[in-house]
Amino acid sequence: MFATTRKSSRSLLTALVATPMLLLALAACSTGTGGASSAAPTAASGGGSSAADAELSAARDDYDLKLAECIRGKGFDVADPKPGEGFDSDDPEEITAAGECMQELGDPPGGASRKTDAEHLEDMIKTVDCLRGKGYEVNDPTIETGFLMPDDVSDADFETCQPS
Secondary structure, X not given: OOOOOHHHHHHHHHHHOOOHHHHHOOOOOOOOOOOOOOOOOOHHHOOOOHHHHHHHXXXXXXXXXXXXXXXXXXXXXXXXXXXXXXXXXOOHHHHHHHHHHHHHHOOOOOOOOOOOHHHHHHHHHHHHHHHHHOOXXXXXXXXXXXXXXXOOOOHHHHHHOOOO
């Protein structure tokens, strides 16, 4: 899971929920500091090293550039993401293209999923049901397309509706 700001987290949630591989990064795939973290301990938690974090961050940034290139190859005009920000779009067609590209590129660095498609879908349904319960209009999720995160979701609602 990646630490990030609410806006980039929600935007990435929208983009990354497009495929099962993307969902694992669902809880937010980029950081405001240009890096990603995995479930493994980091220097801040008493393990790992900042060099390893920097290496993972660089690998993720490289992956994000390849993802943007692939999306452009599918006919979309997307800019290269800034380091640590990842792909960001509200366009369902671009999000679908990102999902296709991620299937071609494989899992993002630090993002190997242990969940099945059914588990990913269950998480998406829980998130959507929670958001709907709070009054937001959210499309039905599917493994192939995910769902679009409404722009007006509050910080508190966003955090509350995240799958555990």
